[in-house]
Amino acid sequence: MRTERVKGIVPKIGIRPVIDGRQRGIRESLEDQTMKLAKNVEQLLRAELRYSDGSPVECIVADGTIGRVAEAAACAEKFEREGVQITITVTPCWCYGSETIDMSPHTMKAIWGFNGTERPGAVYLAAALAGHTQKGLPAFGIYGRDVQDADDSTIPADVKVKLLRFARAALAVATMRGKSYLSIGSVSMGIAGSMVNPDFFQDYLGMRNEYADMSEIIRRVNEEIYDREEFAKALAWTKANCKEGADLNKPEIRKSRAEKDALWEYVVKMTLIIRDLMIGNPKLEQLGFKEEALGHNAIASGFQGQRQWTDHMPNGDFSEALLNSSFDWNGIREAFIVATENDCLNGVAMLFGHLLTNSASIFADVRTYWSPEAVKRISGKTLDGKAAGGVIHLINSGAATLDGSGCQSKNGQPAMKPYWEISDDEVKKCLDATSWMPANLEYFRGGGYSSKFLSKGGMPVTMMRLNLVKGLGPTLQLAEGWTADLPDDVYQLIDKRTDPGWPTTWFAPRLTGKGAFKDVYSVMNNWGANHGAISYGHIGADLITLASMLRIPVCMHNLNDDDIFRPSAWAAFGMDAEGADYRACLAYGPLY
Numbered sequence: 001m002r003t004e005r006v007k008g009i010v011p012k013i014g015i016r017p018v019i020d021g022r023q024r025g026i027r028e029s030l031e032d033q034t035m036k037l038a039k040n041v042e043q044l045l046r047a048e049l050r051y052s053d054g055s056p057v058e059c060i061v062a063d064g065t066i067g068r069v070a071e072a073a074a075c076a077e078k079f080e081r082e083g084v085q086i087t088i089t090v091t092p093c094w095c096y097g098s099e100t101i102d103m104s105p106h107t108m109k110a111i112w113g114f115n116g117t118e119r120p121g122a123v124y125l126a127a128a129l130a131g132h133t134q135k136g137l138p139a140f141g142i143y144g145r146d147v148q149d150a151d152d153s154t155i156p157a158d159v160k161v162k163l164l165r166f167a168r169a170a171l172a173v174a175t176m177r178g179k180s181y182l183s184i185g186s187v188s189m190g191i192a193g194s195m196v197n198p199d200f201f202q203d204y205l206g207m208r209n210e211y212a213d214m215s216e217i218i219r220r221v222n223e224e225i226y227d228r229e230e231f232a233k234a235l236a237w238t239k240a241n242c243k244e245g246a247d248l249n250k251p252e253i254r255k256s257r258a259e260k261d262a263l264w265e266y267v268v269k270m271t272l273i274i275r276d277l278m279i280g281n282p283k284l285e286q287l288g289f290k291e292e293a294l295g296h297n298a299i300a301s302g303f304q305g306q307r308q309w310t311d312h313m314p315n316g317d318f319s320e321a322l323l324n325s326s327f328d329w330n331g332i333r334e335a336f337i338v339a340t341e342n343d344c345l346n347g348v349a350m351l352f353g354h355l356l357t358n359s360a361s362i363f364a365d366v367r368t369y370w371s372p373e374a375v376k377r378i379s380g381k382t383l384d385g386k387a388a389g390g391v392i393h394l395i396n397s398g399a400a401t402l403d404g405s406g407c408q409s410k411n412g413q414p415a416m417k418p419y420w421e422i423s424d425d426e427v428k429k430c431l432d433a434t435s436w437m438p439a440n441l442e443y444f445r446g447g448g449y450s451s452k453f454l455s456k457g458g459m460p461v462t463m464m465r466l467n468l469v470k471g472l473g474p475t476l477q478l479a480e481g482w483t484a485d486l487p488d489d490v491y492q493l494i495d496k497r498t499d500p501g502w503p504t505t506w507f508a509p510r511l512t513g514k515g516a517f518k519d520v521y522s523v524m525n526n527w528g529a530n531h532g533a534i535s536y537g538h539i540g541a542d543l544i545t546l547a548s549m550l551r552i553p554v555c556m557h558n559l560n561d562d563d564i565f566r567p568s569a570w571a572a573f574g575m576d577a578e579g580a581d582y583r584a585c586l587a588y589g590p591l592y
Contacts, residue, residue, distance in 0.1 A: 214309045314439070
């Protein structure tokens with residue numbers, strides 16, 4: 001299913017079966033068991049993991065077991081030739097520590113040491129991890145809780161969790177490497193997240209930065225540098241599927257019907273052009289625009305919009321909302337990542353969530369904390385269920401993914417799914433749940449259309465944010481929780497107090513009773529910026545593993561300590577997990 005949306009090496013996982021090198025009985029007795037462990041890990045990863053385009057993850061198993069350094073070198077040579085960027089070493093026995101470990105500074109590494117009594121696989125695990133730590137090559141250690149029999153070839157449940165967590169995070173890291181973040185425009189209204197820092201992208205993510213002035217959109221519209229056949233198809237689809245909502249602007253400033261129709265045409269063209277800027281379009285070369293056909297190889301982008309654009313031109317809400325969704329006029333496809341107001345830090349958080357879940361990411365303002373008391377005061381109603389402790393109102397100017405409406409389902413519950421699991425009926429439900437409101441002309445003088453929907457409650461979600469801190473560098477914060485339902489009359493009251501032309505998601509974080517998660521107010525009060533990225537599922541543990549690979553400390557989370565999985569070296573930096581994370585990230589420095 002490989003789509004070739006962006007160029008770069010497809011990250012592969014290399015599996016290294018490591019064995020006791022002593023011959024004349026020991027090695028020979030372990031060959032079958034060791035290779036079987038490797039094959040079982042390969043089968044697990046192929047069955048459970050996919051790239052974001054839907055293709056099964058590619059695994060490369062070493063040609064044979066690795067008992068001495070020459071065999072480790074042969075494996076490394078093969079893996080480099082095959083484009084392996086992630087390695088998992090497996091063994092049921094003692095092996096020669098530093099002779100057999102993965103010594104490449106460019107791969108992400110994990111070791112599964114089989115917990116059995118017949119041969120000391122756990123002893124090798126400890127020795128190999130000590131070698132990695134001593135040599136400054138952090139590796140993730142995987143050790144099953146329960147002892148297994150020597151002939152037990154199954155992968156225990158707790159080992160599976162760690163293998164998959166490591167692999168998901170490592171694939172996300174490797175997928176970003178060498179790709180671009182495309183900044184369309186520059187700084188939006190002084191928002192620090194849109195002050196794109198190329199050193200952060202290069203040093204921590206291995207990405208490059210590309211830039212296009214917003215005037216490039218005007219040029220391509222005026223000179224018709226887009227696929228005109230696709231535009232006709234896109235406009236017809238938009239008219240048939242994107243229902244226009246009520247115009248909430250004052251009558252004296254409303255656009256005329258002719259102006260509104262022209263705006264529809266313009267925002268559809270903007271959508272085509274922003275996509276083409278990101279990933280290129282071979283059709284443009286056929287039209288005589290060879291350079292424009294190439295695109296910027298952007299795995300993520302941001303559109304400045306306000307105010308230099310939106311004071312005169314239609315806003316980017318339609319383009320951002322539709323590109324961030326898992327479907328458009330060409331059918332169901334992988335969601336793009338387009339950050340509102342060019343908030344690249346929130347765009348990166350959206351990208352993290354997308355690569356870990358393969359589903360769309362919501363971009364939202366972390367707008368308002370509504371306490372139960374405040375809701376009671378304005379409505380007379382008492383909040384209950386997930387919302388009983390209050391909610392955070394996630395709302396932005398109509399640019400959130402339509403997947404966020406919750407009109408897809410898993411096991412009968414609202415969900416946001418990888419695109420290959422979405423049905424045509426679910427696409428229709430997302431579109432039917434969305435109204436496209438004529439833009440608030442006090443905010444957006446140039447007009448446009450903003451999406452409006454209400455997310456269904458009951459979805460497990462994770463809100464996350466990346467922040468840059470002077471003198472420290474990047475930090476990641478996250479909050480697992482659920483979308484919540486409020487009584488409709490309460491929603492209507494609150495909706496009218498803000499902008500009723502924008503989409504709403506009620507977020508109820510999971511509370512721990514202490515620190516930043518003492519209550520919902522504390523979550524809001526400790527959030528590091530005005531924006532947040534929201535992904536389907538409770539993926540906090542995967543995010544923490546991902547952050548440790550990138551050497552980004554986590555400053556706020558609501559996970560149990562048992563769910564945190566970082567390289568074994570982190571344990572050497574102190575007994576307090578949060579402080580050790582900061583010290584390890586400082587000691588090792590950015591990944592690149």
